[in-house]
Amino acid sequence: TQLLEQSPQFLSIQEGENLTVYCNSSSVFSSLQWYRQEPGEGPVLLVTVVTGGEVKKLKRLTFQFGDARKDSSLHITAAQPGDTGLYLCAGDVRSNFGNEKLTFGTGTRLTIIP
Amino acid sequence: DAGITQSPRHKVTETGTPVTLRCHQTENHRYMYWYRQDPGHGLRLIHYSYGVKDTDKGEVSDGYSVSRSKTEDFLLTLESATSSQTSVYFCAISETGGRVEQYFGPGTRLTVT
Numbered sequence: 411t412q413l414l415e416q417s418p419q420f421l422s423i424q425e426g427e428n429l430t431v432y433c434n435s436s437s438v439f440s441s442l443q444w445y446r447q448e449p450g451e452g453p454v455l456l457v458t459v460v461t462g463g464e465v466k467k468l469k470r471l472t473f474q475f476g477d478a479r480k481d482s483s484l485h486i487t488a489a490q491p492g493d494t495g496l497y498l499c500a501g502d503v504r505s506n507f508g509n510e511k512l513t514f515g516t517g518t519r520l521t522i523i524p
Numbered sequence: 525d526a527g528i529t530q531s532p533r534h535k536v537t538e539t540g541t542p543v544t545l546r547c548h549q550t551e552n553h554r555y556m557y558w559y560r561q562d563p564g565h566g567l568r569l570i571h572y573s574y575g576v577k578d579t580d581k582g583e584v585s586d587g588y589s590v591s592r593s594k595t596e597d598f599l600l601t602l603e604s605a606t607s608s609q610t611s612v613y614f615c616a617i618s619e620t621g622g623r624v625e626q627y628f629g630p631g632t633r634l635t636v637t
Contacts, residue, residue, distance in 0.1 A: 452628025
């Protein structure tokens, strides 16, 4: 089973600060997704990265896929309370039947203090 | 928002009883998934379906079975619930497998006493 480890598991910072969270694996993924989940709701996709070394920006969020496609990072600039949530990375793997599915990471719970 | 509903949204049941959770979609997506979410584990795949009557196991399938007789419905059954199956269960759908976006339902909170 592929394993995606996210760090830190919990992060609490003041509004306006910058932060980076990480998603690491010993396995290679053909693509990696980042989701955000708010309390009482299901996860919602933020971005998909496909190419090794790829960088994507979504307003104040910057996502990077590692050159070897084994890891990824999410950097948030000037964090705001609305960024609070559980951040999940997910990599795609191929099943025994050849059907691709996602393996989710352990999650980073981010709290932005006003 | 993708049309995904889960029922029930909350359930408390006793150890040893059977439980069935339902996921219903209105998007006509081919793939449907059942995950469980527990603190420190993120989301773990239980079973998924890549078409009507076509299913495959995920990483935590022991103690669970699924059925999909129609495109729009995917049922998750706990044959004999145990306390270790207390969790929040999410259904997700996608047009194809792999890297495409998965759309999640609102979740079902199951407590086994």
